[in-house]
Structure formats: structure tokens, C-alpha cells
Amino acid sequence: MVGETRVSSPLLEARGLVLAFGGVRAADGIDLDVNEGEILAIIGPNGAGKTTFLNMVTGYLRPQAGSIRFRGREITGLTPRRIVRLGIARSFQIPQLFTEHTVLENLALQLAAREGFWAPFAPLLSRARSERALALLERFGLGELASVRADALDEGARKLVDVAMATALAPRLLLMDEPTSGVAASEKHAIMDRLVSALRREGVTAVFVEHDMEVVARHADRVAVWSNGKILAQGPPATVLADPAVHREVLGVEVAPC
């Protein structure tokens, strides 16, 4: 949020990432830059290696070859914990919530992770923390669910809480894995509008995996198309989405009627 000295290099630089599971090459020489302040969409068929890429950037999987640099610093092989402290947060394709806690407590735990986590006797739901958690929930239209236990939420709400939790970490780079899949079509755009404008306002760089081309066209500055562990094409949405090769690979396979 603080205007730092402009660095000429991209915020995130991935070079030659390779990762194979058995015979499947989930990453087969991925080169990708993510520039400061941009919002990048990743599209591609299931199994193309989109989540694997997020997993490598966030330290859950270690690439067998290649390097990942964040703000010029090598982060390949660091643990998820170290990487999130450097400013990369993520949301998950399968929501990862603390199911015995309420939605508010889920958010508060994320906020606490940034400061005051180890204070042994200060309550998690201090007034200040509760208020900030509630404000974050409001942004996603989740205010009314604050006191609902996470395991009682429907799929769409779970997904949004998961994204809200990632934003609570106030990252410089936010990675979102299908942030609105499972969310009702009628709410999807409103929520993405609010989320994206908040990200832009706060200067957060974001990468999101998405299957809904309408969402991509509307919110992404740039699109990267994944196919069989490789990047097939990248560029502005208007150009990329009009590319016949992309159509064949992505839209041809799974154009959804939504």
C-alpha cells in the first residue's frame, strides 16, 4: 500500500518450471511474469496444470527444475509459511476453512496471523480484530454469516470465505484458485466487481484461475492460457480470447452455458 521505489523487474518471475507426477507433466517449462498492480487470469482445461502452478508459487509443491522469484528474490523451495510472510497469499480450489470455527473466527485467525498471534492471553475476538474481520466480510457480502460455523455454509459461501481469508492476509500478490466457482451466477459479477475494485484500490497484484470467460473478459488485464503444463498464449483478454487456437484448446472443450 505504501508507494515504494519502482523496480523495473516484474513482481513475480517464473522461469522454466518443470514438475512431473509419474508420467504426467503438470508443468512443462512454464515461463511467466506477473507485473506489479496487474490482474492476471489463468485459463485452460482441467488438468492443464493451473493449480499446480499456484502450488509451486506458494511453496506447496517444489518444482523439479526452474526458478521462481518474487520482488527479485528467489523463493523456490521455501515453505508456504515463509512465502506467505513475504507477501504472497492464496485461496483454494477446495475451500480450506477451519470447520469448527465461525466465519468471523476464521477471518480473525487470518488477521491474527499477521500480528499478535502468540500473545497468550489476549482474546482472538478482540474488539478491534472483530471489527476488521467484519469489515472484510462485508466486502464479500458475507456480513450476515459472521456467526455461522464454517461447516454449515453452502459451497458458494465457503468459496467466498476462503477468498476473504486470503485477502485478510493483506498480500502484495494474491493468488485465487477459481474464486467464484460454486457461487450463484447472479452474485458472481457483483462480488468480483467489489473484490477487484478493492484490489485495485489497495494496489494488490492478483492472479486468478477462472473458467468463466465473461469474468475473465471483464476483470483481467491480461490472460495466460494453460495447456498440458505449458503456456499456450498470453496477452490482453480481447486478443487472447479471440485467438482460434485458444478457442480450440479452452473454449471448444468447456464452453459453459453460464
Place this chain on the structure above:
Amino acid sequence: MPLRLAFAVGFLALALLAALQPWLRFVLTLALATGLAVLGIMMLLRAGQVSFGHALYVAVGAYTIAFARPQLDDVLLLLAAAVLAAVVAGILVGLFVSRYRDIFFGMLNLAFSMVVYSLLEKLYWLTRGTDGIRVARPRLFGVALEGARYEWALFALALVCVAIAAALVARYLRAPAGEALSALKTRETRLEFAGVSARRVLFQAYVVSAGLAGLGGGITALATLHVTPLLVYWTHSGELVFVAILGGTANVLGPFLGAVVFELVRVHAAAAFPDAWQMILGLVLLGIVLLAARGLVGLLEELGRWWGRRV
């Protein structure tokens, strides 16, 4: 606050019992000591982790008092030494076991406790083997107390320890690191992706639980004035787990409620069925696990709800 009220009522009831039935003073003191150890186990249970070897720290506390008694003649100093020793042991073992979950966590704890059991039995020159070590009755605040007065003092001291420990643990469980225990159970990955070391969350609770068990062991040693390797035998660890499940993990009252009920029943039942005591415990535990009940505290809550509907 209803929890504080419950504790106050409980303390009064215990004091009354102890006054009416002098022999119960001893039993109730032991129950409170057990409750302290179980309080720590309950913290770990919240993280979904069960230690089958926590009697280790009870024994560390108790043997510390036995070893230190010739040099130290003060109840409070001895208890402090017991807690300190248990905390140190908890740090050493905890650094290792906090890397593991579930089966490994449970069984590694059991393995450590059984190694210590064998050592206590074998190193006769140090521990006098299965005979154990007698502890001379220490002074309290420089005063030498006899018989009943010593028992009363110890009982009161146990109540104070319980009150302090329960209050502190209750606050800890509401703090982020305490709330993170059940977060660790439900979604450990997410904790790591928030930048929190799940291992440290568990380690910290583990060390606290070791300290609490050490305090319980210390009080036990001061009450029985005799320590033996049986303190660390697996059956004792099993009893602690049993009481934790019996009491439930909903709040800090559970361990003490469970412990008092357990010790009072044991006084009668264990004598009646000396060879089937573990079996009875096992059967009850089986029942609780299969019926997925939430222990005595859960039962009380159900009763409360039922009562609420009637009124």
C-alpha cells in the same frame, strides 16, 4: 460468567465433601491433581491429538519431588521444581513429537513413557526400582504440619492451583494460539498458508500440558508421599486419556469434573474388581467413542437444554 460459577459451586461442594468425610480429602486432592494433568491432555485433544504417554510428565513431576526432597523442605519450592522439570522434559520431547500427528503423536508419546518406565524400574541404584522412593513430609511456609492439617493444607493448595490453572488455560484457549489448536485439527494446511507455524501451535500447547501434568504429579507425590514407576506405566496414561474423554473437551471444567467422578468411582470399583478395572474403563471409553458423546460436560449441556425446554 457461568463457567466461573460452576467452578465456585464445585469448589464449595468439594470442600464440603472433604469436611464431612475426612478420608475423602486425600482422594479429592488426588482427583484435583489428576484433573490438572488432564487439563493439558484436553488442550492436545482440541488439536485432535491424543497422547498415550502423558503419565511421563506426571512421573517427572513426582520423581523430581522425591529426588529434590532431601535438599528442599518447602511444599511450594518442591512444586515449582516439579513443574520446571516437567516443562524442561516437555520441551525436549515436544521438539520431537510436535512434528508428528495422529498415530505417530500418540504412539511416540507412549514409546517415550514406556522407555522411562523401564529405566525407573531398572536403574535401581537411583530410583530403588519398583519399591519406589518415600518422600518425607515437607513444611509449608516454614511450618511443619501434621496429619490432618497437612492434608487440609495440601487440599487447599490443590484448589488454588486448579483455580489458577483453569483460569489461565481458559484464557489461553480463547487467544489466537489456543483457538488455533482446533484449527490445526480441522485444517492444518490453512494455518501454514496464513504464515502460522502449526508445529509451534502444537509445541506450545504440549509444553503447557507437560507443565500441568508435572504440577499434578507434584501434588500427587506430596499427597501420597511415595513415588513408584507405576506412575508412568501405560495404564496411568490411559486413565488420563480416559478422564479427558469422560470430561469432554468443551471447556476447562470438563477435566476436573471427569477427574472427580473418576477418582470417586475408582475408590470403590477398583478395589472390587482389581483385575478388571482397565477392562471397565475400556468398555466405557468404547461406549463414549462409539456413541460419539461429548463427555460429561456434553451430558450436562444436554440436561441444561432439556431443562430449558421444560421450564
Place this chain on the structure above:
Amino acid sequence: MELLLLLALLDGLAYAAQLFMVAVGLTLVFGVLKILNVAHGSLFAIGAYSASTLAALAGTPWLSLLALALAALAVGAIAGPSIERGLLARIYDKEQVLQLLLTFALFMILEDVQKLVWGVQPVFEDAPVRALGPVVVGGIVYTAYQLILLPGLAVVCLLFLVWFLRRTVTGRMILAVAHDREAAEAIGIDSRRIYLLAFTIGAGLAALGGALAAPTTSLVPGVGVQTIVLSFAVVATAGLGQIEGAAATALLVGLGRSFAVYFAPELEVVVPYLLMVIVLVLRPSGLFGGRELRRI
């Protein structure tokens, strides 16, 4: 000195053989059911006590050998299915901690069952050992039972398991369920039957381990807990679910312990755990285990 070394070697081999039988059962059950049966050691103990009782009834030494096998078979065939169907089947979808508590409760119960049936006095019956008589190796008089029968059976057991699991249809079905239960069910494997089978084999191996150990030692209460803790140490050192790994580690632990008995007696009980801790610090998933990742 050389005699001592040889003696330690022979003791270690015999001990490793016993350890392997019980540990491999534990690791098999875990590999398939994903449950660590804390009562596994109790099945070992019950197998041992039953074998002693039957062997004493057998009359002739040779029949007593047969009695061992019979006892193991009976314990495995009765305890295995009744525990799996009656208890474990109810909790496969529950939290890990409840699964652990359930087998722990069973362990508490079975430990007292032993006391109620066989009492607390030591039980000793070595007719099977006498049946095979002594052999002389390098100037040491050793029992053929411990020198030949135990290690021989352990090797047969290992080879049989490896052949059964990898070469037969049923075995491959067990491995398929162990690898991925849902995928196995999708191709039509009845995982309930596989669980039952795997648990019964595991229980049978525990009982067999106990039955074979019975003639070489006097049985006292506490055998069960010693066995579960020790076989867990073996299985954890090897890596959960590793069969050949369990064999190699049993050998390592068996030899380590017997050498400690002769050369550093005060370390005897500590050696297996020392090994385990060192291995786990260096390789958290065991000597032969691999890491597993959850899908997120």
C-alpha cells in the same frame, strides 16, 4: 569375545524373526485400513497365552508344535473378523483421534482379559522348543527352534506376503484398496471385504508372532504393551505400510537389541527407540517410507 559376538548375532536373528511377524501384521493393517491397531500387541499376547495352554495340553513335543500353529490360527480367525466387523467398521469415516481411541479402548479391555483368563503368574511352556532339540554352531549350543524354525518361518512369511500381495488377484485388490480406496471401489472392488481380509491376516500374524514367541519366554502381564510399543517402533522406523522395510528394520532392531544385551545391558530397552528417534529426525517418514501430499 567371539563367542559373545556369535551369541548376540544368533539371539538377534531369533528376536528379529519374532519382531518381524508382529510388526508386519501391524503395518499391513495400517497400510490398508489406515488405522493403527493399538490392540495389536494384545493379539500377540493372547496368541502367546493360547499357544502355551494348547502346547501344554498337547502331550507330546511334536504335537505341541502343531498346537502353536493351531492357537495362532484360532485367535486370528476369531478375533480378526469380530474386531473388524464389530468395532472398526463403525468408525472408518470418523476422525483419526476417535479411531485411535477406539483401538486403545480395545487394548485396555484385552489386557485385562488376559489377566482374567491366565492370571498374573508367569506362564511358561517350552515343549515346542524341546521337540526340535539343540544344535551346535561354532561351539555354542543353541536351540534349533530359535536358530532354524523362527528365522525360517519369518522368511517364509515375508516371501509369502510379497507373493500374495503382488502376484495374486486378491493380493492386488488389497494393494489397490491400500493405494486408493475410492478408485478401487470405482472399478468394482468391495473394500469392506478387503478390509476384513487384511485385518484378519494382520491379527493372525500378531497371534502367530505371539504363538511362536511363547515357548522361548515366560509370559507375564505387560507383554501386550511391550509388543505394541516395540512393533510400532519397528514399523515407524521402516515407514508405515512398508513390508520389506519392516523386515529390514526388524533385523536392525533385533540385532541392535541383542548386541546391547551383551555389550551395554543398561541400554537394552533404549536401543530400539534410540534407533527410531534418530531415523525419524533424519527421515520423518521412515527409512523406506515416502511422503504423501493431500490435494488442496
